[in-house]
Amino acid sequence: MPQPPPLETPEYPKVALGEILENRAIARFTYVMKVHAPTVAPGIQPGQFVNIRTSDSLVPLLRRPMSVHRVIRDGPTATGFAVLYDVVGPGTRSLSTMTKGRRLDFIGPLGNAVTIPAGTKRAVLVAGGVGVGPIKIVAEELQRRGVRDITVCYGARDFEHVVPQEDVCPHGCRLLVATDDGSVGKRGRVTQFLDELVGQGRLTKDTYVFACGPTPMFAALQAALAPHGIRCEAATEEFMGCGFGVCFGCTLKVKEDDGKVGYRLCCADGCIFPLDRLVFDGHGHGH
Numbered sequence: 001m002p003q004p005p006p007l008e009t010p011e012y013p014k015v016a017l018g019e020i021l022e023n024r025a026i027a028r029f030t031y032v033m034k035v036h037a038p039t040v041a042p043g044i045q046p047g048q049f050v051n052i053r054t055s056d057s058l059v060p061l062l063r064r065p066m067s068v069h070r071v072i073r074d075g076p077t078a079t080g081f082a083v084l085y086d087v088v089g090p091g092t093r094s095l096s097t098m099t100k101g102r103r104l105d106f107i108g109p110l111g112n113a114v115t116i117p118a119g120t121k122r123a124v125l126v127a128g129g130v131g132v133g134p135i136k137i138v139a140e141e142l143q144r145r146g147v148r149d150i151t152v153c154y155g156a157r158d159f160e161h162v163v164p165q166e167d168v169c170p171h172g173c174r175l176l177v178a179t180d181d182g183s184v185g186k187r188g189r190v191t192q193f194l195d196e197l198v199g200q201g202r203l204t205k206d207t208y209v210f211a212c213g214p215t216p217m218f219a220a221l222q223a224a225l226a227p228h229g230i231r232c233e234a235a236t237e238e239f240m241g242c243g244f245g246v247c248f249g250c251t252l253k254v255k256e257d258d259g260k261v262g263y264r265l266c267c268a269d270g271c272i273f274p275l276d277r278l279v280f281d282g283h284g285h286g287h
């Protein structure tokens, strides 16, 4: 039976205008933008994203999705949010030129939130490249819930792409860094840390695992975690058009309960999915 439309529109997401408080370079290509947005900030949950208009003109036309990096608070009240972004093209280049006081047109919060099981005592968060964006808000949520043993595994291309520790995670987390060329931390892929953590007994079935990064990283994570039966929440970053389930521009492949391949929308069904459901066959994923 088709359901009747809801009588009231949900409070979120909202099309909103925020005010830029700060837009600061934290690495050669990476910025953190803080936005005053008191009508939206109270609705933001860790893992969600906002869809930002990056120009007043028609180009670029499409909004650019960005994970929420942090919620800004004034005492107990959520008043704004921050995003962490890499300058990779016209939209993010335009974003990087915006200065304090400018209005920011965005829609949010969008997407689903992390689901941290009650009683979690230990967490491992894995970031690849600019997938570091949502790590801090997830780590802060874990700390708020009393989780003290948090390890963040962060992999980046090289020295120029590594963001400072305070922008990766809050105090109290253990940070392991790897770069492709060894210019910071260990040389090689971020996933090398997972085998070490499993070996040390710090990564078990009871550990909450969250990951955000490129498709090859998710595939390597699947290979590392599946044999141990360790579950992981994966924040995917598919190319997006509308950002709320209308254009079908952000489909990704998943494994259904019966083992068949199905399709989901990154924006409306995700962007967070159980890692063991994602199907990586070289199609339909960004990065």
Ligand SMILES: Cc1cc2nc3c(=O)[nH]c(=O)nc-3n(C[C@H](O)[C@H](O)[C@H](O)COP(=O)(O)OP(=O)(O)OC[C@H]3O[C@@H](n4cnc5c(N)ncnc54)[C@H](O)[C@@H]3O)c2cc1C
Binding pocket: 049, 060, 064, 065, 066, 067, 068, 083, 084, 085, 086, 087, 088, 089, 090, 091, 092, 093, 130, 133, 134, 236, 237, 238, 239, 240, 266, 271, 286, 287
């Ligand atoms: C849910 C979600 C959350 C995201 N969170 C962040 C974030 O926190 N920080 C951040 O820097 N970026 C994030 N992204 C990616 C970001 O939206 C794109 O980098 C941005 O749209 C690029 O816009 P542009 O106009 O600057 O570059 P474009 O000209 O659109 O693209 C420049 C280059 O980046 C590639 N690219 C663009 N979008 C993606 C994508 N989704 N996946 C892989 N490659 C892409 C293009 O192929 C091209 O090579 C997120 C994407 C999604 C879907």
Ligand code: FES
Binding pocket: 239, 240, 241, 242, 243, 244, 245, 246, 247, 248, 249, 250, 251, 265, 266, 267, 268
């Ligand atoms: S971006 Fe349009 S349906 Fe997901």
